[in-house]
Amino acid sequence: MSSNSTNSLDKRGSDQPDHSECMQLLQLVLDNEATDQQRETFEKHVCNCMPYFEIYQVDKTIKSLVKKTCCGKNTPTDLADEIRAKLFLKAD
Amino acid sequence: MSDSKRQNYSQKEKVEIFDKEFLPHINAMYNFAYRLTFDDDDSKDLVQDTYLKAFRFITSFERGTNAKAWLFRIMKNSFINDFRKKSKEPSKVDYQEVETFYNSDDVDKAITTDLRVETVQDMMGDEISNALNSLDVDFRTVIILCDLEGFKYDEMAKILDIPIGTVRSRLHRARNLLKEKLSDYANKMGFKN
Numbered sequence: 664m665s666s667n668s669t670n671s672l673d674k675r676g677s678d679q680p681d682h683s684e685c686m687q688l689l690q691l692v693l694d695n696e697a698t699d700q701q702r703e704t705f706e707k708h709v710c711n712c713m714p715y716f717e718i719y720q721v722d723k724t725i726k727s728l729v730k731k732t733c734c735g736k737n738t739p740t741d742l743a744d745e746i747r748a749k750l751f752l753k754a755d
Numbered sequence: 756m757s758d759s760k761r762q763n764y765s766q767k768e769k770v771e772i773f774d775k776e777f778l779p780h781i782n783a784m785y786n787f788a789y790r791l792t793f794d795d796d797d798s799k800d801l802v803q804d805t806y807l808k809a810f811r812f813i814t815s816f817e818r819g820t821n822a823k824a825w826l827f828r829i830m831k832n833s834f835i836n837d838f839r840k841k842s843k844e845p846s847k848v849d850y851q852e853v854e855t856f857y858n859s860d861d862v863d864k865a866i867t868t869d870l871r872v873e874t875v876q877d878m879m880g881d882e883i884s885n886a887l888n889s890l891d892v893d894f895r896t897v898i899i900l901c902d903l904e905g906f907k908y909d910e911m912a913k914i915l916d917i918p919i920g921t922v923r924s925r926l927h928r929a930r931n932l933l934k935e936k937l938s939d940y941a942n943k944m945g946f947k948n
Contacts, residue, residue: 690927694901696908720872722930725937728875728883729902738785739799743778746806751770 685715693722761814769813776822777809783904784826790899791834791892801838805830824906828914831896870934874941886936894929901926 688705691697697705709716764772784805788798808829809816816825887895900906900914912919 687923690923690930694908694926717871721870721875721934724872724875725883725930725933726902728878729887729898732881732883733790733887733899734783734786734903736786736789736798738782738802739795742785742799742802743781746803747773747778749803750773750807750810 682712682715685709685712689715689719689722693719693726760817762817764814764818768818769810772813772816772818773806773810776816776818777806777826780823780826781806783823784830787827787830787899787904788834790888790895790903791830792838793888797838801830801833804833804837808833821910823904824910824914827900827904827906828916831914870938870941875937878937878941882937882940886933886940889936890929890932893925894932897922897926898929898933 685705685708688697688701688708692702692705709719781802784802785798788801788805789795792798792801805826809826812829816822887898890898896915897911900911901908906914908919908922911922915922917925
């Protein structure tokens with residue numbers, strides 16, 4: 664996002680959508696926590712606002728990359744058995 | 756997280772709950788432990804400790820409810836109490852951040868991030884992972900819970916013992932910090948922004 668993006672928001676007029684509200688909605692939509700009405704408001708805004716469209720796309724991409732790349736830690740194969748052994752020896 | 760009403764389970768039922776509702780989450784638990792500690796042995800200890808506590812307090816768990824969130828909450832508390840306190844104080848809930856966040860210029864902060872979709876897509880998994888790992892544990896945790904594990908805000912609020920408003924503001928800040936790290940990396944590597 665370049666400084667043009669910032670300028671486009673600075674120059675917004677009073678008839679323009681509320682960007683603060685949109686920023687809150689962006690996160691709700693991204694996390695699938697928005698109501699249908701909030702989603703609709705956000706989509707209308709984003710269609711007319713390139714900077715927010717870009718932010719949304721970047722956030723969505725990062726979210727999906729985090730999911731894809733950060734959950735591959737292999738659990739030691741014997742861990743579950745070790746825990747069960749500890750527990751049920753104790754419990755008996 | 757139904758931990759207020761005590762359940763009356765037989766030993767057989769306890770073992771069944773443990774095997775069918777708790778153990779299937781062991782991979783997610785280990786991954787969370789590793790993202791908290793960055794150490795294989797500590798992760799193993801943290802997972803073991805969590806499961807031993809889960810069994811010890813199994814009567815606080817209501818069968819068929821959200822076992823994964825319940826286990827994550829135990830792990831988060833174990834990490835804070837047993838693993839983290841040696842090095843630093845547990846984090847305190849910053850209620851002020853909730854009150855001020857959505858009325859401040861902070862909501863527009865993401866506008867200044869110069870990342871583009873193409874730049875992020877060009878990054879390898881390591882950059883994303885390293886950027887996430889470099890965040891403070893409180894910020895790292897909300898991203899892990901939300902983006903990796905898919906918890907809802909209300910579940911995260913229970914796991915972390917913080918209000919939903921704080922979950923939202925912390926998540927917003929965490930994502931901005933992550934983008935800053937990725938942006939710095941992109942600039943260093945000469946990626947076109």
